[in-house]
Amino acid sequence: MAPLMMKNAFEMASRLKSKKLNLVLSGAVALLVGLMTWWWLYAPDASLVSKKTKNRVPAKVLSADQVSSGLSRDQYSGKTVSSREMAYKLVMQRESNAPRVGELAPEFSLNTTSGDKVVSLTELRQDKPVVLIMGSYGCDVFRETVPGLLWLYGEYKDKVHFVMVYIREAHALNGFRSERTQVDDARTSGERLATARICQQQLKLPFTLLVDSIEDPVMTRWAAWPVRLYVVGTCGKVIYAGGQGPWGYKPYVGYQHGDGSQLKQDLQFNKESLAEFLEKQLSSYLRPEGNKVK
Numbered sequence: 001m002a003p004l005m006m007k008n009a010f011e012m013a014s015r016l017k018s019k020k021l022n023l024v025l026s027g028a029v030a031l032l033v034g035l036m037t038w039w040w041l042y043a044p045d046a047s048l049v050s051k052k053t054k055n056r057v058p059a060k061v062l063s064a065d066q067v068s069s070g071l072s073r074d075q076y077s078g079k080t081v082s083s084r085e086m087a088y089k090l091v092m093q094r095e096s097n098a099p100r101v102g103e104l105a106p107e108f109s110l111n112t113t114s115g116d117k118v119v120s121l122t123e124l125r126q127d128k129p130v131v132l133i134m135g136s137y138g139c140d141v142f143r144e145t146v147p148g149l150l151w152l153y154g155e156y157k158d159k160v161h162f163v164m165v166y167i168r169e170a171h172a173l174n175g176f177r178s179e180r181t182q183v184d185d186a187r188t189s190g191e192r193l194a195t196a197r198i199c200q201q202q203l204k205l206p207f208t209l210l211v212d213s214i215e216d217p218v219m220t221r222w223a224a225w226p227v228r229l230y231v232v233g234t235c236g237k238v239i240y241a242g243g244q245g246p247w248g249y250k251p252y253v254g255y256q257h258g259d260g261s262q263l264k265q266d267l268q269f270n271k272e273s274l275a276e277f278l279e280k281q282l283s284s285y286l287r288p289e290g291n292k293v294k
Contacts, residue, residue: 070097098223134224137199138169162207170226
């Protein structure tokens with residue numbers, strides 16, 4: 001009888017010991033799963049950790065007093081736009097480069113069409129705001145709006161500087177053509193300078209023309225291709241940022257390229273035309289108590 005009782009007691013003890021061991025193992029597994037879940041949710045992304053410092057790179061917070069982060073060179077810079085597909089990809093990729101209203105305008109220094117003088121944006125905005133017209137002779141949209149731009153120049157030239165930045169051809173005989181294509185896309189900065197001079201003479205443009213270099217740094221940084229409008233205040237900030245051309249290009253009331261279906265409703269860009277902006281802002285600027293355009 002005693003041996004049987006001892007045997008039962010031993011088996012009971014073994015079962016208790018096994019249950020306790022299972023509880024310990026279950027707790028350990030639960031703890032391990034919890035630690036792995038925490039690491040997956042909250043641990044730093046390995047791609048954001050510097051191998052040298054092992055510190056996580058902090059996110060950059062952009063304020064209106066900073067220059068928007070953007071590129072002055074990408075895979076399309078320095079290349080002739082050869083197709084509609086390339087044109088669309090170029091425009092979509094660079095849209096994030098475009099400076100918004102309130103941001104400091106990206107600086108540039110470019111040659112005039114005379115070829116013997118370099119002018120910077122900082123110099124231009126010292127005494128008056130600067131209207132930047134970014135386009136090319138190969139841009140049908142730009143050419144057909146020149147009469148309206150000349151009217152604006154006549155109305156506001158004493159209050160703001162008008163400057164055209166000559167960029168890569170929107171349409172070219174050796175690239176992405178349109179029905180009214182007239183020029184080849186330049187292969188060198190010298191060729192672009194020569195085309196800019198032709199544009200200035202043929203269209204009788206009275207305002208300053210600056211020529212972007214053949215690597216397209218200004219065009220790329222400002223997301224200016226194929227045509228775009230900006231106004232920079234004397235404070236150095238962008239005070240008017242036109243929408244992406246050709247759909248968002250609005251030099252004056254009533255002009256719209258296409259049916260508007262391609263135009264994105266981005267509140268960071270002005271929906272009003274350049275003419276409306278100048279009329280509204282400059283009228284208040286001329287009053288002693290008003291100083292909206294800076």
